[in-house]
Amino acid sequence: MADKCHLCLLGLIFLSSLLTGSSGVDDAHVFISSGENVRLPCNNALHDCKSTTWIYNRFSQSETVELIGLGIKKKNTERHERLSLGSDCSLNIKNVTKEDYGSYICRQYVNDKQQGNDARVYLHVLRVSSSQTEISAGHSVTLSCQLYSYTGVSCDDWIRSEGIHLFWVNQAGDKLINSDSRYQISAPDHCISTLTTTLLNEDHNREWRCEVTQVKTSVTYTVRYSGSSGVDDAHVFISSGENVRLPCNNALHDCKSTTWIYNRFSQSETVELIGLGIKKKNTERHERLSLGSDCSLNIKNVTKEDYGSYICRQYVNDKQQGNDARVYLHVLRVSSSQTEISAGHSVTLSCQLYSYTGVSCDDWIRSEGIHLFWVNQAGDKLINSDSRYQISAPDHCISTLTTTLLNEDHNREWRCEVTQVKTSVTYTVRYSGEKQTFITYFQKTL
CATH class of the missing domain: 2.60.40.10 (Immunoglobulins)
Structure with a gap:
């Protein structure tokens, strides 16, 4: 879980080159952080998805893999369980990993003949990590931010040609530079940036963010000192119409002990959405909810009415285990x-x-x-x-x-x-x- 490895990731999505009125089908670029769910648009879809095939390869020498064939998900791929086809023929990937980056092609076939041009989507995955196991005041920590990307050339060549780069900012949004004696920043290439600093007492719960210029993509590292007690509240920001994942930061070894409870404001009625791992069918948004393999609560097509307080609670033999994990959803x-x-x-x-x-x-x-x-x-x-x-x-x-x-x-x-x-x-x-x-x-x- 994120609280054990002291990481808190931002998932940020940016779609580019979707230009109205231009001829052909433009390439799209989607940026996402590892651990998030993502939707890859199919911009050449026909009236239904029975003609849709999704093809993937990671780089020029890698083998091409068919993920979806004529609307049917292939079962012989290693990420079969994480893939699904959207009603608009988009490709949905759950719990994105750094290995998911690369080139995705949406292609249409009718009567075994390709229809129109390919619609290509490049997936770029941003990840921040630290190899340190001891996170506490007085210790040095090195954070590594890496963009995993391939667009026909290497990530380093592509990001350099686009004139964009990675950089670090503090919690106030100020850019960190090497002239500040607290920080040592290095960049082995254009797609990797490391930040080294010695932690102070007041750094507990402090954030440092790695940003990508122009595309406004970033990943945040939140310091959690080793041995800190309790489960911190989480805040998730999402726009209406998107899908969202609410983390359960007190999950046990499986989700049969997990209950999700919701209320919108102090005077509103508390609603049980998930009870001991089973989705409740008597809620108005039953169809939009699902429980993730990590006991997270997934909500499709978020509306403004979904904002509020969500509690992940664990029960074993009818007794609550540990503290609640609360997530505030802001829409x-x-x-x-x-x-x-x-x-x-x-x-x-x-x-x-x-x-x-x-x-x-x-x-x-x-x-x-x-x-x-x-x-x-x-x-x-x-x-x-x-x-x-x-x-x-x-x-x-x-x-x-x-x-x-x-x-x-x-x-x-x-x-x-x-x-x-x-x-x-x-x-x-x-x-x-x-x-x-x-x-x-x-x-x-x-």
Whole structure:
């Protein structure tokens, strides 16, 4: 479990090159951290998935493996249990490992003849690790951050050609550099970065984050000193419409002792979702829930109503074992009430964080010193002093952006971000007649 190895990973997803109106099928790039679940889009799917074949290879000299053949999952692959085909013919991979990186091709066949072009997805896996077994004040720790990636050339060649690199930031978001005597940072190549520091007493529960420039991908290492007692609360941030995994950090050797309990706020009724490893059928979201092999709770197609407090509890012979493991689920959602999206019209985007941690979202986010804000496609923060934008915040968990659309705004993105936790949701303008799209860039487990 993560608390035993002192790691806390962020899973962050970014899809690129999905350009409306361009000819052919563009390659997609998906970034994910190891241990998370991921969805690889099939951008050439036909009306059903019986024509869909998914093919994989890790690098140019590796053997090509057929994972899905004409809509049917192959059973002779080593990761058979972790794969599934989505209703939109996407390829879903549970509990991603560093070995899952590489090239995935979605191909369509009808009557044994290939239809159209391949749709290729490159999966990049980001992982942070430490070889130290003794994590305590006074000891030196070395963190290694590595991007596992192949796009036809080596990861080092590709990341260098794209002009992106790995770097480390502290909990406040400040970039760490070698000129600070606390840290020694090295980069054996462009896809690996190591951070070495001597731990202080106040470093317990402190985070250091490895980031990837441009694609806004990062992994966090949270210090857990050896011998610390209890089970820390976890915070998971997700956007509506995505799938999420809630970790059970007190799981025993199997899940027959595991019970998951939920409530949305202090006055709401407590609901048992999983009882001793068995999913309850009398809950309204029964179909969207499943229990992971590690006793985690998986929720498909998250809605804003899913936010709240989730408790993983262990029972043996009707007696509770150990402490509860609590997970707070925070759901970020961006929306617009306008039906007419076109140049010359005003559009108002509303970004809201649905959150409860024992107090209201507004009280909690204010006490944590975090807030919502908007950035443009270049990553520049939008402010009211720019006459194009009117930004308001009815409370700390809601932010609205109003602007009059220009001709060049078609396919432009505005992103709502949450400080410190690096969570954001992007609104991409699609003028009327085009599909409006919401893209989730980040999801985080603290």
